[in-house]
Amino acid sequence: MTRPLCRAALLIVGAALALSGCGIPSTGVVEAGGPASGITATTPLYFVQDGALVAIRRAVPEAGDAAAAIEEMLQGPDVVERSRGVTTRVARTSGPGSLFPADGTVEPGATVFPSAAATEAAAEPVRATAEGDRVSVVLPRGVKAERSALAERQLICTAGRAYRMALRDTAPVTVTVTAADGARAEGTDQDCPDP
Numbered sequence: 001m002t003r004p005l006c007r008a009a010l011l012i013v014g015a016a017l018a019l020s021g022c023g024i025p026s027t028g029v030v031e032a033g034g035p036a037s038g039i040t041a042t043t044p045l046y047f048v049q050d051g052a053l054v055a056i057r058r059a060v061p062e063a064g065d066a067a068a069a070i071e072e073m074l075q076g077p078d079v080v081e082r083s084r085g086v087t088t089r090v091a092r093t094s095g096p097g098s099l100f101p102a103d104g105t106v107e108p109g110a111t112v113f114p115s116a117a118a119t120e121a122a123a124e125p126v127r128a129t130a131e132g133d134r135v136s137v138v139l140p141r142g143v144k145a146e147r148s149a150l151a152e153r154q155l156i157c158t159a160g161r162a163y164r165m166a167l168r169d170t171a172p173v174t175v176t177v178t179a180a181d182g183a184r185a186e187g188t189d190q191d192c193p194d195p
Contacts, residue, residue: 016110043165044195045073049086053153055161055195064166066135066159067128068177073158074126075132089151093144104186128159134174141180150183152177153192161190181192 028118041063043056056077062068077086124140137159161175167173172188 022067035142043069043072044158044161044192045069046154046161046192047073047077047081047086047088048150048154049084051150053150053193054086055157055193056086057195059085060162064162065128066130066137066163067126069158069162070126070137070139070155071153088154089146089148090145093142104138107132130163130166133169133171133189134176136160136162137175137177138175139179145166145179147183156185156187157189157192161192164189 035042041059042057043060043063043075045058045060046053046055048054058072060068060072073088074090074092076088076091092132100145105126124142126140126143127138129136137155139145139155145155156175161176163175164173172190174186178184
């Protein structure tokens, strides 16, 4: 065998050995519709950074469920996200008073003392119904949203992009959000930033 052929053969054998021991376990048979073991589905949740909407991927218990995605978004940005300047214009409150200061952001670590009525309101779930390419979201009492286009886009983009995962379609999803006080917002997820 010539020297270049020997080197090529050694490289191929070495590469095959390296790839065969890369440490990724086989998953075996996976039920239809379920992700392979070790892979967690993530959903884009929308927050605000530097005055603009930003998508952050999070593991949500039920991928494709708009209500579950909104519930996760209502928990707000985590410590790492807040350290990078990520804020929210929508949050679940647990007591009287506003978590929204004059600039519209939720104060990280704000302490609120819950009343019995506020604790009951905080336990109410977000409701969402979907049909075709439309999603209707009803926010419970205890959810505080700034009256702004950014707050509306946070809700619309989070619900629309979550539902799109179940829809498996590229057409825009139209989302209608109704607050507990009856205020409504409607829009599509067409211009939502990608994660």
